[in-house]
Amino acid sequence: MRHEEIIENLIISVMAINNFYLEKAYNLKEKLLKENLFNLETLKNSSSEQLFEKIVKSGYKKSDYVIGLLVDRFKDIGNKLSPSVLDQLLKAVVAKDINSIEKILLPIHGVGYFVIKNFNSLCEI
Numbered sequence: 001m002r003h004e005e006i007i008e009n010l011i012i013s014v015m016a017i018n019n020f021y022l023e024k025a026y027n028l029k030e031k032l033l034k035e036n037l038f039n040l041e042t043l044k045n046s047s048s049e050q051l052f053e054k055i056v057k058s059g060y061k062k063s064d065y066v067i068g069l070l071v072d073r074f075k076d077i078g079n080k081l082s083p084s085v086l087d088q089l090l091k092a093v094v095a096k097d098i099n100s101i102e103k104i105l106l107p108i109h110g111v112g113y114f115v116i117k118n119f120n121s122l123c124e125i
Contacts, residue, residue, distance in 0.1 A: 001093055001123065003086050007038050010081075013118035014073050014110060018066055022118050031058040040086075043078025051075065073110035080108050096125045 011032065015025040035054040036042045043051070051071045060067065081089070085104060092100035098120065105111045105119065 001090060003090060004038065006086065006090055006093060006123075007040065007077075007081070008032075009119055009122035010077060010105070011038055011074070013115045013122060014077070015060060015070060016118050017069075017110075017115075018062065020060070020062060022121070026122070028059050034058075037074065040078050040081055043074045045078070048072075048075070069110065073108070076109040093123050093125065098125065101125075
């Protein structure tokens, strides 16, 4: 498992909310990659308007309100997943340490146990 896969799995898991199922979110992977939405610097440094546009271009079809929620969550992921935190998360995933994964991810805005369940599933934990 690589850092990039961790970020992809987290973004896809966060998108799988409000009756937007995990499989549907996963199917947007290539478009999300094209929009650079798996890049932490993009998430951290883009304006809310830019992220909103990128999410829409990726094919995510939900209300403006829900997309706005995703923007806030993506920005928080960009801000909270520093290289050292990402390293810790990777180690926890490789070790299949669910408690450590929860400890790392739960402080991120919008990440709850449902998102973590999806994340663990994508990481094959």
